[in-house]
Amino acid sequence: MPPNANFRAGLETIAPSLVPDHPERHVYSILRELWLRFFADFLEAAFSDSSNSPERDSKMSQSQKMMRELRSWLFAPVEPLTTADALQILTEISDQSTQEIILRSVGKRSHRGQPASKRHLAIFALDAKYVFPHLTQRAATHMLCPCGKGDDQHSDKCREQMRQQINRAVKLLRTFGYDFTWERIGTDGWKETI
């Protein structure tokens, strides 16, 4: 096998472990399958013979864009590095330029100034809705809202944020042909539309 084919085969082998499998989570699993599909598209373009063609570059960047979008729904955002964590890591690294990179990343989110994304919670809410079609958004908020308040203490703002994220998740799923409208599931149950 040429070295490139080996490399590609290696990436294909590790792909499923990059997005852990949770078969008990229906909506997560749909998004995970889509991520793997875009990853396969990315590899297809990356290892195609037509190197340096604009078409190949655009295919690669389109796939990467979709992979980033899907990841933002699949997983909780990575927490910013705290000073204590950074110091711990620094004691284990002797290379000075690596130390500097770590120091610069303390306290920074990948998108500076934005609050931590709650997209992954909307996917948990839809997974729960799949299992309990009569789940209300109020109950989903009580179950998942990360604001730290106890049961029945969540504000209208908590519920509104959850509602908006769920609507955005439903919209994303619709672009891939899945109808996951909250109210409809409550009355009709889940129907596969593609």
Ligand SMILES: [Zn+2]
């Ligand atoms: Zn809350």
